[in-house]
Amino acid sequence: MRRPVAGMRQEKLIDLVRRSPQRLVFPLMGYPGARLTGSTLRQNGFNAELHFMSICKLVERFSPDAAFFMMDLSLEAGALGLPVRYPINESPTVEEHPVKSLADLDQFKVLDPLNDARIRSFIRVMELMSKNLDIPRGGYVTGPFTLAGLMMGASELAMATIIDSGLVHGVLEFSLGVCKRYARALAEAGADIVAILEPTAAFLSDGAFRTFCGPYIRHLIEDMDPMMVLHICGNTSHLVKEMCKTGAQGLSLDAPVDFPSIAGDVDPDVVLIGNIDPVGIMVQGTPHDVRRAVKDLIDGMASHQNFILSTGCDLPLETPFENIEAFMEEGRRCVRVCDGHATLDPAMMA
């Protein structure tokens, strides 16, 4: 079911969820689209038209309730000039993490990340999606803590949270600026949803998250137009309460988190997005395994309206198409049931 998305910016993610008579269903998927255009991930990462076509084909084939472009955690770091490796069919990765002191940041401060060709290419993909797709269109931005980890090295950043918090806050101030600038550009390009990718924060305690991650996410989210979602991979059960305080309209959480048991900790206006195992189930499972996992999750979340069926993280390139089909079908079969009542919108039934 398609609906025009004009004027959606005023709307919140939870409104979208409540307005829909069915569970919203969208896997985090971009990479598998490259198989539908017969292209490589590297080609998609440099060519906006191709990248957009790959996403289009995924939308045509699976009709998800929202579309995202491809995940790329190296984009912002690459735009700052850090060395990035671009494998043909794997995600690009940042190879060096040169920031050791606040002075090391100076060389980056003079750069405008939006001048980078790859950043421009992703903004262009967003524009094309916004002009041509009639479902909510989403993009990603690397979170300030994760970008700081790419600049300093994740282990160094982890240690610095304890022994040199001044350095950490300095790098975070800077990375926040970069994230904001790119997120704004995505918003201007027409993004309805922007998901902040913050995987490196997964190893923080809740206390450290409160100091080094949450406040920066809150700043990033503040006065952004699109619906802002926070995505952290790994087991983040201990961080859910803190993540709720960031102002994110949705929390996209990974497979190790037990949704039914944390749902009570989450504000009913904040949407939980997830969390079928992208590798264990979606790549390595059979369509039957996928259906069972989806059904179990939907059943477990039956009494929670604030839920979108998705995957715990981005689907790998090699995800079998029949598993994505099984995921969509099983998700769609289930009419939303809330507090024991089917909450079908009467207007929709007329």
Add this chain to the structure above:
Amino acid sequence: MPSEEFKEMQDALEAGNATVVRTLTEKALERGVDPQVILNEGLIPAMGRVGEKFKRNEVYVPEVLVAARAMYAGLDVLRPLLAKSGAKRAGKMVIGTVKGDLHDIGKNLVRMMFEGAGFEVVDLGTDVSEKRFVEAVRSENPDFLGMSALLTTTMPAMKTTIDALKEAGLRESVKVLVGGAPITHRYARDIGADGYAPDASSAVDLAKELLGQASSSAAS
């Protein structure tokens, strides 16, 4: 006598206070305490406790890394003395993250726990090719080769490395340990590794167990 002194050292280590650990290590040496005793009764048990707490989610990655840094501060003082006295190391390990994989936090924790347990560790870093693993096993002659992989796409590199060790005729000379979030016991067995551990402190226990087996079978 030592237990009180070591308690202070151990508290400092667990709190990640490198300066205090270094100073207390130096003071202990000045008073004539055997470096081996400082290592075995001071530093090692404290690092072991940090590993246990991490396993129980009582502390997180940053706390473990900082405790390990404090441990190194003490170890750096002891190292030359231990080498001179020809003190026996618990064992030797070569470790790295496999080809194509740049995740290194888990691998670093494993390295630190092994060093904390008195092992000598050679760290090859991340994105290590089969060839480099094989060369390091040849030149370092370790008891253990540790491989870490966090991506499903890079896991197969563990198998190809084991195959490369066989081809080089080195497989029998080293025990291969594997780990990382997607790795399971079963996978380790299937690819012909000698052991798998879900976390860094279990990995140390496993290594000790395997060493024990090796020495008892050598004795019999």
